[in-house]
Amino acid sequence: MEIKVCMGSxxxxxxSPNIARKLQALLKENGLDKKVDLRGSFCMGPCNRGVVVTVNGKAFYHISEDNVEKFFYKEIFKRGEEN
Ligand code: FES
Structure with missing residues (x-):
């Protein structure tokens, strides 16, 4: 699985740097850090809907420090268990 966090301005x-750190910590905590490739990305385009994070190419918008944990369990943890 590939996750990209937008690091555009x-x-x-x-x-977004805090979101990336938090995702990394959550991946580790849940034993998914070896299965998931987490990387930064250049601006993805929809800047007004940031922070933008993609999971296997599917974009999610308005990710914040407040909702990143919920996002992780809903969109990443479940899929990480599957593959
Ligand atoms: S800076 Fe993130 S979409 Fe442009």
Whole structure:
């Protein structure tokens, strides 16, 4: 599974480095860090909907420090268990 966190300037201002750190910690906590490739990305385009995170190419918008954990369990943890 591949996760990309937008590190473009608009998403960066909205806290994407913290989102990436938090995702990394959650992956580790849940034993998925070896299965999931987490990387940063250049601006993905929809800057006004950031922070943008993609999971296997599917984009999710408005990811924040408040909802990243919920996002992780809903969109990443379940799939990580499957593959
Ligand atoms: S900076 Fe993230 S979509 Fe443009």
């Amino acid at each position: 608009a998403c960066h201002i909205k806290g």
